Every structure is written in structure tokens, then in C-alpha cells.
Amino acid sequence: MTGIDLPNQESGHRGDSLPQSKGRGLLAHLPVGLHHMASVVKDQERTRQFFEDILGLPLVATWCERAFNSELGREIEYCHCFYGLADGSVLAFFQFAEDDVYEFCKSVPQPGRFEHFALKVDKATWEEIDARAAEAGLSRRHTNHGYCASLYLESPDKLKVEFVYDPEDVEAINAMRRADAHSEMRRWLQGDRRPNNHDRPKRPT
Numbered sequence: 001m002t003g004i005d006l007p008n009q010e011s012g013h014r015g016d017s018l019p020q021s022k023g024r025g026l027l028a029h030l031p032v033g034l035h036h037m038a039s040v041v042k043d044q045e046r047t048r049q050f051f052e053d054i055l056g057l058p059l060v061a062t063w064c065e066r067a068f069n070s071e072l073g074r075e076i077e078y079c080h081c082f083y084g085l086a087d088g089s090v091l092a093f094f095q096f097a098e099d100d101v102y103e104f105c106k107s108v109p110q111p112g113r114f115e116h117f118a119l120k121v122d123k124a125t126w127e128e129i130d131a132r133a134a135e136a137g138l139s140r141r142h143t144n145h146g147y148c149a150s151l152y153l154e155s156p157d158k159l160k161v162e163f164v165y166d167p168e169d170v171e172a173i174n175a176m177r178r179a180d181a182h183s184e185m186r187r188w189l190q191g192d193r194r195p196n197n198h199d200r201p202k203r204p205t
Helices: 044-054 098-105 123-135 170-188
Strands: 033-040 059-069 075-085 090-096 116-120 143-144 149-154 160-165
Touching: 033 160, 044 059, 044 090, 044 170, 059 170, 075 098, 075 170, 090 098, 098 116, 123 149
Parallel strands: 033 090, 116 160
Antiparallel strands: 033 116, 059 075, 075 090, 143 149, 149 160
């Protein structure tokens, strides 16, 4: 014996492995690429200096957000900055208005609750992945951010995986945010925390 947990021939499961697939095979259309990688930072301006001024990656969007966080039980304010890559994917960073939220969500020493990676797909593939996850009994979450629609899943190692499709007017949205990315970041950092995402659905009261 090697110590490997061999499959249970009756159940088709191996230890605490996921349920067996039902022969659906691979996706008809694989994700087209990485949509974004997200991390939590302490200071957006220092982050911008590093990625834009030193490394030469452009700041292409700054989203100023206010959203309810169920773990903290209150609304939180954050600035979400995106740095563009050649294929249209981005590196994304969160800065929170309050120090206690940063300490709660920061990426080190424990993985931050906002940290995840996202794969860009078309709407049909997004719906197929959602159906597959539902069929497998996986926990999942849907979020309409206004500028994209997201499906969140969690791997067995607790890694947050997001699948994203863009709205039809994504180019217009991107152009709008590219035009004011720097001014919106400065505004937010100077204490003006008004959200600029007017397309995000409001949380029911």
C-alpha cells in the first residue's frame, strides 16, 4: 500500500473529493484569458508609482465604491484601481478608507478576503459554468458590478475563482473610466468618498 486514498468503488468518491462529473466533458469554449488579478494594498498612490511610473503599466480605471460587507456587518468604502495589460486584462488593487478594514482584508499574513483571480468568458460560457457548478452542488455567488457580471466559486483549497463577462457597452465604460482614472483616484484619496459606479445595483433596504 502507498498510503493513497483509493476510490470507493461503490460511491465513486475518493475521500472528500468532489462528486464525479456526469460525462459532460470539457467546456465547448475555454476562457479566453485572464480578466484581472486583485490584491489589497495599503496606499494606492505608492502602488501607482510602482506600477505606472516605474514599471510603465498604465492606470486605466479607478472605481470608487461603497458596498455592504456581510462579514463586518456594515458598509465599507474602497478605491479599486486597474492597471492595463496588452491583451485587455488588468491587475487590480483595493485600498480601504478605514484602517480596521485594511487589517481585516489585507493579503498578508493571511489571504485577504478580497483576493481572487478572474477569467474572462462570454455570456454563454458563464451560464454553462454556472449550471455545471449548480449541478455539482457547489456554493456560488453572482454579482452585477455594473461594468461586468461575475460568478464566484471557491476551489477545494479555498481559492476564490471568478468568471466574468462584460456588458455590450464595455468599450464606452472603459473609455469613460480611462479618462478620469487619475482624477478619481486623487479625489478618493483626498477624502471625497462618493461612489462613481452608478450602474451597480443598489442593495435592498
